[in-house]
Amino acid sequence: MTGRPSRLFLAMALTVVLTGGCGSNDERLTVFAASSLADVLPDLADAHRQAGGPDVVEVLGGSNHLAAQLGDGAPADAFITADAALLVGLTIVGPPIPVADNHMVVAIPTGNPGGVTSPDDLRRGDLRLAVCATGVPCGDATAARFGYLPADTEEPSVRAVLSRLVLGEADLGVVYATDVAAEAKVVVPWTQEQACPCVAYAAVALSDRGVGFVEFLAGQTAQAILADHGFSTR
Template sequence: MLADPRAGAWLLAGALLLPAMACSDGPGGDDLTVFAASSLTDVLPELVEAYEAAAGTGVSLVFGGSNHLAAQLRDGAPADAFLTADARLVSTSADAVRFGTNRVVLAVPAGNPARISSTASLADERLRVAVCAIDVPCGAATHALGLPVAADTEEPSVRAVVSRLSLGEADVGVVYQTDVLAVDGIDRVPGVDLPPFVVEYWAESLTADGDRFVSYLRSDAAIKILHDHGFDA
């Protein structure tokens, strides 16, 4: 079962838990329930589809901010597996495995209407700058870059930053490279590479059924799907 974090106390995020994508009997029922970081929204349904076809078992997904999901689990919410971009939120036991990595990039609304051309834009108070809050993985990664940032908004998840950009509510922001590949309406700023900082994705099994799903994430079939969506695995 879910253990204490690797470092520090459990963190609470302001993100609201997004609804499950399908109804489920939950742990012990016919379907698996998987809690997953919101940055996996685009890739995980394809992974699940392949797993369901191979295992003959349904999977129900619940997406949200990693810290909020972890708090839900600690409060007793039923789940079979937990997928997060924050290694501190999983145990040090063999029940947790790393299954992919990601990187943050400088992103803008499609067409780059504000003509962003460098990381200096993140500190430009004339621009609307959107980043993740520091207590969620994308925000911790942004902070680790060591760049000056004059944020107009600090969001509870990377999907919230993506939404700001795609709706034209922000001029520039920091998101994952996989978001730029998956989401229409946002672009990566060409020719601008942020300092390298790898975000690791971890999966922890919480039940015996969860063990099988977590093991699948390290299979050749799953790794190919992750690569197709821009993750390194």
């Protein structure tokens, strides 16, 4: 079944953040990005600015929701998606560029209130399990990695699953490896191999002004930042 969205998720369902200095609105780049990039994108935007690029306005959300907004005409200069298939039908400038990979892991709140100890606990009926919904990149990757899971709540983004764990509203959940690395309030309950099926991020320019930022993401500086945040780089 699908649980009610947590208050934390509602606050981050669509997040707009201005990163950088005090450039004029005309100089800023609007970058739509998958919510799972929320922790690394500010560092990427800052490095891009230090390299001489313009400030970045970050618009974060589920990749499928962002793609739908872009398809409806929302203005943006670049899009970093967790599912390259969502680029079909969008007006893009140049080909998509592979950026990084991410892996799905089982995570629990610190303290392990549910007593989770093994993969068998993914199918324990007495535990509250949170996963991403089918049809969004994290949900499709979860199904590909673990098969069908009897979840108590199916969320529209991985940040919503993470919020369930942080708030104690789930005993275990499936999130990205980078989420566990960035969030002190969740841990993995057993050693988990980083293996595919995984999520492959792709970046594409949506305007001529976005080309430089997309090219920057494929460069050594950006790739090093992504690796520092736990992503598998190209």
